[in-house]
Amino acid sequence: MKALKIAYKPVGLVLGAASGMLAGALFKQAWKMLGHDKDAPDATDEERAWAEVLLAAIVQGAIFAGVKAAVDRAGAASTRRLTGTWPG
Template identity: 70%
Template structure:
């Protein structure tokens, strides 16, 4: 498989992995938020009853979890493509 074909073949796989990573990150965030001793639902930025600290803490935790899960899934997918095709997707 040529480098271009390998890159094109990775596009739909990468898209599916991205969707799965988003779902996994959302589930991990909900669990982490509960373990931190908060309500079942994380605050929305426009939630009038929540303070700035709680809203910003939830946003920071959610962003960190999403970034870690996305990086791990992207890297794992790229390694799998390299092992399968011999080419590193870009």
């Protein structure tokens, strides 16, 4: 059991990196669909309003959390199918 946890660590790291890239791409598309500028505002972007900066942060956070949870869950389920053990 402990060996599976150790073996799953690199897989989890790769999945985490992949989910971050996927979430970033999804956020860019979502931000465009919301009818805003091409790039989302940074918190220190002086020309952007508070509401726009906060909306961007909330949307980005929700997308990142959702994608991370989906990728982590799929990775764990795949590990169970391959090994018969949940990697928790």
